[in-house]
Amino acid sequence: MARRKTTRALRKLYEKQTPLTMVTCYDYTFARLVDKADIDIILVGDSMGNVIQGHDTTVPVTLEDIIYHTRAVLRGNQSAHILADMPFMSYQASTDDALRNAGRLLKEGHAQSVKVEGGEELATMIARMTAAGIPVCGHLGLTPQSVHAFGGFRLQGTDDEAAERLLKDARALQDAGAFMIVLEMVPAALAKRVTNALDIPTIGIGAGPHTSGQVLVLQDMLGMNSDFKPRFVKHFASLENTVVGALNAFADEVHQRSFPDDEHSY
């Protein structure tokens, strides 16, 4: 059985300049398939609010949701590093809250690390978590939990001031002890600058090719919703067609009474 990747193993890949591969995953069945592929990190992301729960934003996702799904993922996957998202308001109100909630993701969800959205303002909190033995991944650029403050999902760091702020935030997260940073929806040139300025890995989503690794939402990259195709998403499969085709084949055979046949009956 393959050994689950630790932060140390991820660090070694980064030092060898091997691009890190990360996908989101929320359930046992997909976690099992991810285990058969060359994926370094599973993010049990609060994007479950969109792709699993059908909300417009990640804001409604709870800590209990993340714990439940992290446990399910863990049962299906033995090899990937398991990174759990800290959902909206599980860390913003106080550092004590944040520490306790991050602890629950490790103790109850059995995650190996946690991810938080935000910059310099999280430095003290990240330092405390790190000191308590909780590996923390930062998340900069488009941080979906702040969608209402941003007024929509759009490219970040597009002017000089915003770019400098993002760079400063990235350095602050690294100095606080973050072991990795997700960069979402930022220009490729800025992501490259940030990646070159840090000595921890960056993982890009809509951040161009120069980051230390890439992440995509599993359902997006598998083409499970053909209506959702922002520029940064590549459909590596067309599962929507495959699944709908299979369901219609089943319905046809049921209507024609050709399923179940002798082979599938007792």
Ligand code: KIV
């Ligand atoms: O929750 C999530 O899926 C994420 C990725 C977009 C990085 O945070």
